[in-house]
Amino acid sequence: MKRHVLGQLEDIEDGTIQARDVGGRNVVIARHGDRIFALRDVCPHQGAKLSNGVMSCSRKNARVGEHHVNMDQPVIRCPWHNWEYDLDHGTCLTHPTPLAVAAYRAFVEDGQIIVET
Numbered sequence: 001m002k003r004h005v006l007g008q009l010e011d012i013e014d015g016t017i018q019a020r021d022v023g024g025r026n027v028v029i030a031r032h033g034d035r036i037f038a039l040r041d042v043c044p045h046q047g048a049k050l051s052n053g054v055m056s057c058s059r060k061n062a063r064v065g066e067h068h069v070n071m072d073q074p075v076i077r078c079p080w081h082n083w084e085y086d087l088d089h090g091t092c093l094t095h096p097t098p099l100a101v102a103a104y105r106a107f108v109e110d111g112q113i114i115v116e117t
């Protein structure tokens, strides 16, 4: 496993995502509070760059006109067809077929963003 230092936590504004080259891989980095996430920057559906999407929180439909929002579960929404991927594991939350994008271990150590690939 290779360790990559991607700069300081404050280099990424809270609630935003950035496209990064991590050891030759296209990776989207997301910040949610003091947590950092890293996913492969390619949607497994049709190949959109997830870094062109938006970061949000998970929503589950309840009844018509009603949905539950989980602020503790950040997701990234693909810019092409709005499929959502859990930032912790890369699991697709909006499509019934089991599907996931590669997730890399990412964390903050001494104020620096670390990603392992």
Ligand code: FES
Pocket (backbone or CB within 6 Å): 043, 044, 045, 046, 047, 048, 078, 079, 080, 081, 082, 083
């Ligand atoms: S390309 Fe991402 S949802 Fe279709």
